[in-house]
Amino acid sequence: MKTFYLTDSGKVRNHNEDSVTILKNANEEHLLIVADGMGGHRAGEVASSIVLNHMGKKFAETNSVGDKLSAINWMKNNISEINKEILDYTKEHPESTGMGTTCVMALLTDDYLLFGNIGDSSGFVFKNGKLTKVTHDHTLVNLLVAAGDLTEEEAKYHPKRNVLMKALGSSEKAEMDVFDVDRNVDGILLCSDGLTTMLTKEQIEKVLNDEELEIEEQVIKLIRKSNARGGSDNISVAYLTLESGEE
Structure with a gap:
C-alpha cells in the first residue's frame, strides 16, 4: 500500500482554503480526507482545518472503527460534531459568518471500504485502469x-455550477452521504473541485495509468496539469494505491 497527498493554492487564489490528509490508526485502518473551505477573512481555511483537526484527533483515539455499521455511525456522528464546531466558531467570530467547508472522506479497513461526502469534493475508485466516481456532488446543477x-453537458458550463446545496457550517443539521464500495480496488482518489473542474476523468485516468510514475509523481503531475489549464481554484489530492493482490 502506498499513500500520498498534496494541496496547492492554484494560479488564481492568493491563499489556500483546502485541507487534505491521510491518516492511519493503530489497527492499520486508513482514513483519507479532503475539505474545501469557503468564506471571507480566511474563514474557509479555518473551516476546513476544523474538519482535519477533529477527524485526526478522533481517528487517533480509535484503535479500530469496528464493523461496517459502527464505522458508518462513527463517520456520521463526527460530521455532526464538526458541523456544530464550525457553527460555534462563527458565533464567536462574527466576521467569519458564512464560512463553511465541503468534506469527502474514504475509510479503508481489512473488511470494507466506505466513502462519505457533503458538498462537491469528489471520491473515486481506480480499478483495472478505470476511474469511477463514487460520490455525488451536492450542487444546484446536479x-x-x-x-x-x-443535461449533464449543460451543467458543466452553467453559470451556477458552483452553487452548493449542502456544506458543513451552512445549517444546523449536516447529513453526510455514505457509500459502501467493494474494497477490491487498485486505488482510492479524493480531490477538491479544483482538480475536477480543470481535468476530465479521462485526463486523470491517463496520469494514474502511467506506470513509470511513482505515486508522488502522479499526484504532483495532476496538480501541475490543473495549473497548466488555468488553476482557477485551490487543488487538493489524496491518493492511496493497493498492490496487486494486497488485502
Whole structure:
C-alpha cells in the first residue's frame, strides 16, 4: 500500500482554503480526507482545518472503527460534531459568518471500504485502469440534472455550477452521504473541485495509468496539469494505491 497527498493554492487564489490528509490508526485502518473551505477573512481555511483537526484527533483515539455499521455511525456522528464546531466558531467570530467547508472522506479497513461526502469534493475508485466516481456532488446543477431540467453537458458550463446545496457550517443539521464500495480496488482518489473542474476523468485516468510514475509523481503531475489549464481554484489530492493482490 502506498499513500500520498498534496494541496496547492492554484494560479488564481492568493491563499489556500483546502485541507487534505491521510491518516492511519493503530489497527492499520486508513482514513483519507479532503475539505474545501469557503468564506471571507480566511474563514474557509479555518473551516476546513476544523474538519482535519477533529477527524485526526478522533481517528487517533480509535484503535479500530469496528464493523461496517459502527464505522458508518462513527463517520456520521463526527460530521455532526464538526458541523456544530464550525457553527460555534462563527458565533464567536462574527466576521467569519458564512464560512463553511465541503468534506469527502474514504475509510479503508481489512473488511470494507466506505466513502462519505457533503458538498462537491469528489471520491473515486481506480480499478483495472478505470476511474469511477463514487460520490455525488451536492450542487444546484446536479439537482436540476436529476429533475430533468438540465443535461449533464449543460451543467458543466452553467453559470451556477458552483452553487452548493449542502456544506458543513451552512445549517444546523449536516447529513453526510455514505457509500459502501467493494474494497477490491487498485486505488482510492479524493480531490477538491479544483482538480475536477480543470481535468476530465479521462485526463486523470491517463496520469494514474502511467506506470513509470511513482505515486508522488502522479499526484504532483495532476496538480501541475490543473495549473497548466488555468488553476482557477485551490487543488487538493489524496491518493492511496493497493498492490496487486494486497488485502
